[in-house]
Amino acid sequence: MAKKKTIRSIPQERTPMREQAPQARAKNFEEVACGYGLEEALRESERCLMCPDEPCISGCPVGINIPAFILKITEKNFRGAYDILTDTNLLPSVCGRVCPQENQCEGVCTVGESLEAVAIGRLERFVGDAAIREGWTNIPYIEPNRFKVGIVGSGPAGMACAADMAKAGCDVTVYEAFHQAGGVLKYGIPDFRLPNEVIDAEIDNLKKLGVKFECNTLVGRLFTIDQMIGEMGFHAVFVGVGAGYPTMLGIPGDSLNGVLSANELLTRCNLMRAKEFPDYDTPLPMGKRVAVVGAGNTAMDATRVSLRLGAEKVYCIYRRSRTEAPARAEEVHHAEQEGVEFHWLTNPASILDDGKGGVLGMRCVRMELGEPDSSGRRRPVPIAGSEFDFAADLVVYAIGTNANPIMGQTSSLKLNKRGYIDVDENLAASVAGVFAGGDIVTGAATVIEAMGAGRKAARSMKAYLGIRDAGLPYLNRSGTGAGTLFGIDTRERNFARVRVA
Amino acid sequence: MKMSNFEIVAREDFSDVTYLLEVRHPLMAKAAKPGQFVIVMLNEHSERIPLTIADFDRRKGTVTMVVQAVGKTTMQMQQECLVGTALFGMVGPMGHPSQTSRAKKVACVGGGLGVAPIFPQARGFKESGAYVIAILGFRNRDLVFWEDKFRACCDELILCTNDGSAGIKGMITDGIKLALARHSDIEEVVSIGPPVMMKACAEATRAAKIKTMVSVNPIMVDGTGMCGGCRVKVGGQVKFACVDGPDFDGHQVDFDDLMSRLQRFTAAEREAKDRWSESCRMTKQIGPGVSPRGSPEIESRSELLDLLNDAKGG
Numbered sequence: 001m002a003k004k005k006t007i008r009s010i011p012q013e014r015t016p017m018r019e020q021a022p023q024a025r026a027k028n029f030e031e032v033a034c035g036y037g038l039e040e041a042l043r044e045s046e047r048c049l050m051c052p053d054e055p056c057i058s059g060c061p062v063g064i065n066i067p068a069f070i071l072k073i074t075e076k077n078f079r080g081a082y083d084i085l086t087d088t089n090l091l092p093s094v095c096g097r098v099c100p101q102e103n104q105c106e107g108v109c110t111v112g113e114s115l116e117a118v119a120i121g122r123l124e125r126f127v128g129d130a131a132i133r134e135g136w137t138n139i140p141y142i143e144p145n146r147f148k149v150g151i152v153g154s155g156p157a158g159m160a161c162a163a164d165m166a167k168a169g170c171d172v173t174v175y176e177a178f179h180q181a182g183g184v185l186k187y188g189i190p191d192f193r194l195p196n197e198v199i200d201a202e203i204d205n206l207k208k209l210g211v212k213f214e215c216n217t218l219v220g221r222l223f224t225i226d227q228m229i230g231e232m233g234f235h236a237v238f239v240g241v242g243a244g245y246p247t248m249l250g251i252p253g254d255s256l257n258g259v260l261s262a263n264e265l266l267t268r269c270n271l272m273r274a275k276e277f278p279d280y281d282t283p284l285p286m287g288k289r290v291a292v293v294g295a296g297n298t299a300m301d302a303t304r305v306s307l308r309l310g311a312e313k314v315y316c317i318y319r320r321s322r323t324e325a326p327a328r329a330e331e332v333h334h335a336e337q338e339g340v341e342f343h344w345l346t347n348p349a350s351i352l353d354d355g356k357g358g359v360l361g362m363r364c365v366r367m368e369l370g371e372p373d374s375s376g377r378r379r380p381v382p383i384a385g386s387e388f389d390f391a392a393d394l395v396v397y398a399i400g401t402n403a404n405p406i407m408g409q410t411s412s413l414k415l416n417k418r419g420y421i422d423v424d425e426n427l428a429a430s431v432a433g434v435f436a437g438g439d440i441v442t443g444a445a446t447v448i449e450a451m452g453a454g455r456k457a458a459r460s461m462k463a464y465l466g467i468r469d470a471g472l473p474y475l476n477r478s479g480t481g482a483g484t485l486f487g488i489d490t491r492e493r494n495f496a497r498v499r500v501a
Numbered sequence: 502m503k504m505s506n507f508e509i510v511a512r513e514d515f516s517d518v519t520y521l522l523e524v525r526h527p528l529m530a531k532a533a534k535p536g537q538f539v540i541v542m543l544n545e546h547s548e549r550i551p552l553t554i555a556d557f558d559r560r561k562g563t564v565t566m567v568v569q570a571v572g573k574t575t576m577q578m579q580q581e582c583l584v585g586t587a588l589f590g591m592v593g594p595m596g597h598p599s600q601t602s603r604a605k606k607v608a609c610v611g612g613g614l615g616v617a618p619i620f621p622q623a624r625g626f627k628e629s630g631a632y633v634i635a636i637l638g639f640r641n642r643d644l645v646f647w648e649d650k651f652r653a654c655c656d657e658l659i660l661c662t663n664d665g666s667a668g669i670k671g672m673i674t675d676g677i678k679l680a681l682a683r684h685s686d687i688e689e690v691v692s693i694g695p696p697v698m699m700k701a702c703a704e705a706t707r708a709a710k711i712k713t714m715v716s717v718n719p720i721m722v723d724g725t726g727m728c729g730g731c732r733v734k735v736g737g738q739v740k741f742a743c744v745d746g747p748d749f750d751g752h753q754v755d756f757d758d759l760m761s762r763l764q765r766f767t768a769a770e771r772e773a774k775d776r777w778s779e780s781c782r783m784t785k786q787i788g789p790g791v792s793p794r795g796s797p798e799i800e801s802r803s804e805l806l807d808l809l810n811d812a813k814g815g
């Protein structure tokens with residue numbers, strides 16, 4: 001290692017990432033953030049102080065060894081960086097793009113105390129993209145065992161569990177209801193934020209591990225979880241079906257034709273490629289003035305997709321203030337740059353009917369922040385007499401989702417009061433051999449948390465099946481010798497580093 | 502273990518616009534129950550369209566759907582779905598199966614496309630020992646299908662055509678009135694067809710408080726409860742047809758809301774269909790047609806729109 005760096009000696013400014021100009025990008029579906037090039041990545045990697053206490057690692061839901069991978073970048077050993085990343089994170093290209101880093105690793109980065117935090121996410125993406133470009137994969141030697149594992153749902157939770165179980169030697173099949181695998185990454189998050197090629201590359205890596213994908217398969221209805229464990233001969237099953245059941249506001253005008261869920265808008269646009277209508281057959285509801293309700297990632301995606309589909313005006317309506325908005329900071333910022341008009345502290349009261357079954361506009365009421373509620377956020381309360389109307393012809397709800405009812409309808413799995421699957425601390429569900437994780441357990445959360453849950457469930461599953469899992473399951477087996485000391489894994493010297501989920 | 506490659510093993514053309522497809526999918530044939538539906542994709546660029554399961558054969562391992570060519574996708578399917586070809590995708594069986602109640606006397610009402618999916622229900626009731634009256638409505642004699650199939654499993658069959666070219670002349674509600682006049686002890690009515698028809702049917706039985714189940718089929722995307730596009734109002738509450746239905750109490754369903762929501766994409770659908778018909782015409786003029794059957798020409802546009810509205814919810 002070079003001379004010890006100090007906060008004074010590192011490049012002071014966070015290296016900016018090239019982006020498409022807001023005016024241009026608001027008209028296309030190309031990726032907005034172009035990613036770091038070599039020079040930029042090298043420069044940014046120099047900003048890491050290699051802190052001995054590694055706060056960023058504990059900020060990461062899956063405990064990526066962040067300073068170690070950044071160190072490899074400074075050494076221009078990108079393959080080495082990739083190996084370290086994939087020790088814990090199956091989808092670096094995806095997570096580098098969509099993780100809420102500001103609340104995780106970057107939120108606790110030491111540099112961030114006096115300057116802007118190290119752009120860990122951007123560096124992660126740089127390495128992940130290099131791997132896709134170069135075709136790197138880490139396929140360990142797999143000793144097949146006799147176990148058959150079924151995975152229900154192909155989102156990040158299911159993919160992560162599938163990968164670990166395949167690496168452990170199991171015969172793994174992933175069942176997906178849609179005609180394409182990927183879960184929210186495919187149907188929800190738009191191309192300009194996460195291109196489909198990135199997801200497909202990651203899915204191909206799973207296939208290389210021997211994981212089989214069966215799309216067009218609605219588990220619960222085509223066969224049940226009980227049948228999987230029973231007659232179909234699966235030794236263990238992981239349920240990662242997500243929580244996509246959209247909430248409607250329940251205000252007058254809800255069922256008008258111009259009102260739809262963000263999930264419907266995004267699925268039509270992203271998965272069904274309605275943006276390429278009529279080349280693809282699925283139609284899209286078009287709006288000139290679109291009002292999106294909510295301020296999470298889903299809402300930001302809906303606003304930005306609407307702009308790209310040609311809306312003249314896009315409003316974002318949120319009943320709390322900007323600080324409470326659950327979306328990644330970068331998404332709000334991007335939406336703003338692209339011309340989305342934000343109405344903070346504004347709550348919809350009703351949707352106005354145009355008399356022909358469509359939407360004429362929306363009636364809203366202004367809010368102010370009162371006392372903190374149970375979530376610790378200050379509760380918004382309506383300001384009396386502040387109602388106002390504005391014109392809109394499309395209203396998109398992005399106000400949250402609930403558990404999908406199919407698993408509950410068709411299995412004996414115990415659910416909690418809100419309809420999510422009940423699991424113990426090892427993510428084991430109430431039926432022996434069945435594990436669950438991701439949004440269907442926690443409610444809508446993040447990609448990285450879903451992935452972490454998939455890995456955690458895989459660990460429990462291995463224990464359940466009696467597969468030897470030395471507690472060091474994510475060793476670097478690429479044969480490069482990286483991460484080993486005289487053949488002894490570095491983590492065997494220092495157990496503190498072994499951190500999973 | 503590949504589930505199925507969705508191969509079409511049989512096809513029957515009931516009329517210029519109505520055709521039957523039998524698809525090999527052994528696992529689905531095993532799981533399917535009356536009242537459930539599937540979502541199919543013709544090819545990678547297609548829409549996902551919901552179709553009610555009209556029949557299934559566990560022994561042969563096949564699932565049957567009856568389709569009316571009314572929009573671009575269904576017209577293209579009519580042209581391309583030949584025996585030996587395969588669908589790009591088919592997922593299901595979706596939705597709650599119909600509850601075959603213990604009613605002793607039931608009327609099974611099917612209009613237009615609804616005739617096909619009402620069949621397994623009629624058969625189900627017969628198998629559980631009920632007296633089954635089938636009431637089927639078609640536009641005219643040429644569109645009638647499965648008459649013998651119904652005769653074989655029902656105690657009575659009332660056939661209605663708009664022009665009287667087969668059975669009684671009149672709307673399906675006339676058939677229901679006739680059945681209600683003949684039998685005062687009908688315990689349950691099951692009705693599948695265009696929303697207007699199901700609405701009329703529910704109105705016809707409301708006064709006598711006869712339990713009336715209808716099968717709604719709104720516009721869908723995923724069919725797994727994830728988009729909310731299929732929402733319907735039932736008893737003042739919002740339900741998702743794909744996971745809460747598709748069967749609901751006909752006296753509770755807000756049919757006007759359903760019909761209005763079915764119009765969501767009319768303009769885009771028309772555009773797609775026109776564009777497609779035009780390209781078919783072009784190909785035919787240019788040279789040997791790619792289509793083995795020729796594009797189905799429908800005489801008047803207004804008839805087509807009628808059909809379109811009929812078929813939705815069928």
Ligand SMILES: Cc1cc2nc3c(=O)[nH]c(=O)nc-3n(C[C@H](O)[C@H](O)[C@H](O)COP(=O)(O)OP(=O)(O)OC[C@H]3O[C@@H](n4cnc5c(N)ncnc54)[C@H](O)[C@@H]3O)c2cc1C
Nearest residue numbers: 153155156157177183184219242297438439445446447450
């Ligand atoms: C629009 C949008 C934007 C988002 N943006 C971000 C972001 O920027 N950063 C971030 O960290 N998180 C984001 N999230 C949240 C994140 O995507 C989810 O938390 C994560 O995908 C959950 O993963 P999962 O594996 O639990 O479920 P999902 O990704 O939902 O996958 C579940 C899969 O299971 C399938 N399935 C469901 N039922 C069945 C069944 N019965 N049989 C077979 N298959 C079934 C579904 O079709 C789906 O493909 C976003 C979510 C949305 C909707």
Ligand code: SF4
Nearest residue numbers: 048049051056109110
């Ligand atoms: S906290 Fe920041 S500076 Fe310190 S090791 Fe982690 S990324 Fe580097």
Ligand code: FES
Nearest residue numbers: 724727728729743
């Ligand atoms: S079709 Fe999407 S929720 Fe029913």
